[in-house]
Structure formats: C-alpha cells, structure tokens
Amino acid sequence: MLARILPYMRCPRCAAERLERCPDGLSCPACGSAFASQDGILDMIGEDPGEVITPFQRLMQSRAVVSVYESPWRHLGYFVASSRSFSREMETVLSLAGERGDGPALDLACGPGVFTRPLARRSRGIVIGLDLSRPMLRQAARRIAEDGIPNIQLIRASAFALPFADGVFSHVNCCGALHLFDRPEKALAEIARVTRAAGGFSVQTTIRPERSAGFAYILERFIRFGFFDEAELRLLIRSHGFSIERDERHRISFTFLARRLSPDGHSPV
C-alpha cells in the first residue's frame, strides 16, 4: 500500500515532493526525515505533534472516548445536533461523495474511520484516512482489518500540514471536524492545495445555534468545540477556492458538497 500512495506524498517537514520507501516506512531524501509505518498506520508526526491540543482534542485521544466514539457517541451527538438519524446523514455524505470515481480520496480527521470505510467500499480508488489521534487511528485500523477492506491507508498527520503534493485528490471528505480545528482557515488552505481542479469536498460541520447561545458559548470557551456562522462559512469556503454545489441544513448541522474552482477562480467545465 505504501508503494501505491508514494506518488501522492510530500514531506510534511520540508515540503520536498519525492519521498522514498525505506525498511520501516517512508523517508525524505531532502531533509533526512524518516516516517515509520506500524500496524497499518504511517506516522508522519512522531512524538512532537507541534500542535495546540485543545481540550476537545484531548478527549479524541482518550481511550475511553475512542472505544464508544463510533457508537453510541457519534450517533447521539449527531441526533442532538440535527434531530435526525446518523444513518440518514451517512447516506447524505455518501451521495455527495458519490460522483468521485476511482481517483484517490482523502478522509480528513477520519477518527475511527466512520466514513473512511464506507467511502472505500464504494470505489476501487485508494482512500487515505488521516487523523492526529493515535488511539483513533488504531481503532480505525482494527475495524478496517475486521472488515477486510483493501484500499485504505491510514496516516497520522496534521490537517495544518498535509503530507501530500498539490492537487492530488479527486475528493476530500471532512466530517465532524472542521469546527474543532484550532485553525480552520489553515486546514482549508491545505485542503484547497491538495484537491485537484473540479475535485469534490464534502463536509459535515456545526452552525452556532440561535437559541442555547449560552450553552454554545460554554462549549466553545471551555472545550473548544466550535461553531460557524453559516454565511461566514460560505464566504470562507468560497475564499479558499471552492464553490458550494449542494447543501443540507438540519438544525445546527450543515452538510455540503463544494467543488474546487480552477486557479483563475472559474468553475471548471
């Protein structure tokens, strides 16, 4: 699998575009960095993530939360936010990502692979599941092995320094995470960089509630669970070179498909 992803990779430390296979994983001839691969997870961060670990991210790295995340945490959390079932949301996201063909896809902030596995089952193309949390990725690796899915590669890396060359993905999916990122604009700039022109970008995120603003404030202030303003988010997506094609709003949950514009800002035909 590492040989298959090699053409898409670039060094997250020095941005060199040619990585090489080495006995333990991948290495960068330009800066000498080595990235080990173990139990199906290619670790491109190592011991020092160099990231702000927010209180919510700490939860995402705790074994207790990881063990209940896929069920019931994700289902209940989504139901509270949207008043509809998570299985309906899964269908929505898969239909938004449905026209991506067999090109390489990225499931950014994949967690335990809730969306990575169904995305991979629906295509012969490779799906890269990327996350910062080791426990989440280990859980993803277990589930992928149990299900025997052959076309997924898991990578530990940061959304703010994606280890991929420019314009390699025909689709990027990012669910349940954009509002959690410490620097969403930096993540969007990286997503735009790695998505090819006319490529798709499917997202499920949260919008600040009009009522219960006090509760939202507590979540944002104390555990850094964030919310977007819908109009501002639309502008942010556009300013990063995407055009929203389809969207669905269910209470505070917002799900959309955006298309990467060509570099001159026009919709590719």
Ligand SMILES: C[S@@+](CC[C@H](N)C(=O)[O-])C[C@H]1O[C@@H](n2cnc3c(N)ncnc32)[C@H](O)[C@@H]1O
């Ligand atoms: C709520 S989970 C979403 C998991 C899955 N995509 C889903 O929809 O259920 C958020 C994930 O974002 C990951 N994450 C947070 N900050 C990140 C960053 N800077 N880079 C990569 N992953 C990050 C967390 O580790 C966690 O697994």
Ligand SMILES: [Zn+2]
């Ligand atoms: Zn390097």
